[in-house]
Amino acid sequence: MVNEDRFDKLLHDNPDYTLLSKSRLTRVARDAGISKNEIHAYFQRGSVKQQNEQFKPHRKQYFLKITAPPYTYQIDVVILPKKYAKKKKHPKFLFLVDIISRKAFAYPLKSNKVTDVLSKYEDFVQEVGEPVHQIQGDDFFSSKTFIEFNDKMFVPVITDIAKSDHITGNSNKLGIVDRAVRTIKKIMTKIYEMDPSSFKWKSALRRAITLYNNTEHSGLAGATPNEMFDDYDFSYAKYKADQKYNRDIFNKVLRNINVGTKVRILKDRKKFQKEGAVYSKHVYTVASIVGYRFVLHNDRGEELVRKYKPDELLVV
Numbered sequence: 001m002v003n004e005d006r007f008d009k010l011l012h013d014n015p016d017y018t019l020l021s022k023s024r025l026t027r028v029a030r031d032a033g034i035s036k037n038e039i040h041a042y043f044q045r046g047s048v049k050q051q052n053e054q055f056k057p058h059r060k061q062y063f064l065k066i067t068a069p070p071y072t073y074q075i076d077v078v079i080l081p082k083k084y085a086k087k088k089k090h091p092k093f094l095f096l097v098d099i100i101s102r103k104a105f106a107y108p109l110k111s112n113k114v115t116d117v118l119s120k121y122e123d124f125v126q127e128v129g130e131p132v133h134q135i136q137g138d139d140f141f142s143s144k145t146f147i148e149f150n151d152k153m154f155v156p157v158i159t160d161i162a163k164s165d166h167i168t169g170n171s172n173k174l175g176i177v178d179r180a181v182r183t184i185k186k187i188m189t190k191i192y193e194m195d196p197s198s199f200k201w202k203s204a205l206r207r208a209i210t211l212y213n214n215t216e217h218s219g220l221a222g223a224t225p226n227e228m229f230d231d232y233d234f235s236y237a238k239y240k241a242d243q244k245y246n247r248d249i250f251n252k253v254l255r256n257i258n259v260g261t262k263v264r265i266l267k268d269r270k271k272f273q274k275e276g277a278v279y280s281k282h283v284y285t286v287a288s289i290v291g292y293r294f295v296l297h298n299d300r301g302e303e304l305v306r307k308y309k310p311d312e313l314l315v316v
Contacts, residue, residue, distance in 0.1 A: 006034050007042045016211050019187045027216045063311055064249055064292055066175045067242035068099040070235040071130050074177035075121075075137040077112050080185075084192065084201040091201045094120040097180045099136075100235045100242075101228035102217050104180050106209050108202050114143045121146070125153070134158060184208045250292050253310040257294065261286045262316040265296070265308065279314045 010032050011017050017028055029039050073096045085091040094107040094117055105127065107120035117140075125132065135141065135150060135157045142159040150157050187208035192199045213225045220228050220238070228235050257263065263286060264279035284296040284304065293307035 006032075007038055010034065016207065019190045019208070019211060020215060021183065021186065023218060024215050027218075027222075031216070064246050064309060065242045066099060067239055067246065068136075069133050069239055070098070070100050070229075070232055071128070071133040072099045073097060073132065073135055074099060074175075075135055075141060076177045076181065077109065077117060077140065078106075078181050078184075079112075080188070080201060083196075084188070084199065084204075093205060094124070095177060095181060095184075096124055097177045098225075098229055099176050100239050101225050102176070102180065102220060103225040103229035104184065104209055104212055106184070106205055108205065112140075114140075114145050118146055118149060121149070131155075180212070183212060187211060246292060250310070256315055257286060257310060257313060259286050259288060263294075263296070263313040264316060266312040266314070283316050 007029060010029060014028075017025060020028065026039055029042075030036075075094070075096045078093050078095045080091045080093075082088070082090050092109045092112055094109055096105045097103065105124055107123055109120060110116050132150075132153065132155045135155060137157070137159055139159055141157060147157050184205070188201070188204045191204040191207065216222055216224055223234070228238070262283050264281075264283060267278045267280055282298065284298055286294050287297045287303065288295040290307055293309055294313065295307055296304045298304065
């Protein structure tokens with residue numbers, strides 16, 4: 001007979017664990033010595049099972065990891081629901097994630113004006129202490145003021161990111177930061193639902209960030225974001241391993257896609273569409289290869305505006 005009491009005690013002693021996703025909570029329980037049977041029994045309880053069911057996206061073929069040297073950050077301005085602040089305006093915060101360690105940083109904003117964002121970005125630079133290797137963001141961060149501030153520190157700001165680096169078809173957020181934002185928002189939603197009347201979004205944000213950074217991450221071989229961020233050698237080793245993984249995958253890609261190959265392009269999914277890849281009716285030709293991306297020409301020999309990653313192409 002399975003003893004479910006140990007799982008209940010774990011959650012009672014660590015109430016913030018109830019804010020974790022199913023996969024993260026499973027890892028925490030496993031590390032606490034709780035058996036697979038007990039974990040399975042806990043998630044089979046009716047209410048728990050219903051709360052944790054979620055759609056899992058289809059894993060793309062030729063998936064290349066988004067990787068970068070330590071201290072390379074993806075950046076975004078995150079907008080929260082109005083109800084969190086109980087005011088007319090949406091609360092918002094500046095959010096940064098170190099790509100290799102997944103460590104997250106968040107700073108509440110008064111507005112999404114460049115001057116306010118830059119002020120909080122300066123706080124981030126002071127907090128991390130280490131030199132920033134690179135910043136990756138969307139077009140918002142291509143402003144002259146933001147670029148000039150980083151130029152003084154010799155920090156490159158990259159805003160020309162391929163669309164396939166976005167986790168969702170119509171999102172303007174980058175892959176790593178978008179995943180982290182989704183996790184933080186889920187945690188904050190759970191905190192809000194516990195007691196909406198006493199909810200304070202800044203306090204909930206701090207709580208969510210702390211929990212996120214101190215919980216094992218599935219992409220970090222059992223480490224937490226804090227652990228990997230604080231260990232440069234560990235982070236750099238993962239970066240080199242990710243590079244090798246991408247090279248190996250791309251060598252397999254080149255067996256099927258090369259200069260002259262006819263391809264269709266993966267199109268954005270429509271709203272509420274969860275399953276099935278949708279490719280263009282038009283056929284394009286691979287004209288050249290730049291890094292891990294392909295330059296395409298249309299049937300008139302004109303080059304398409306951006307370059308495409310392998311998982312965005314379907315060989316005709």
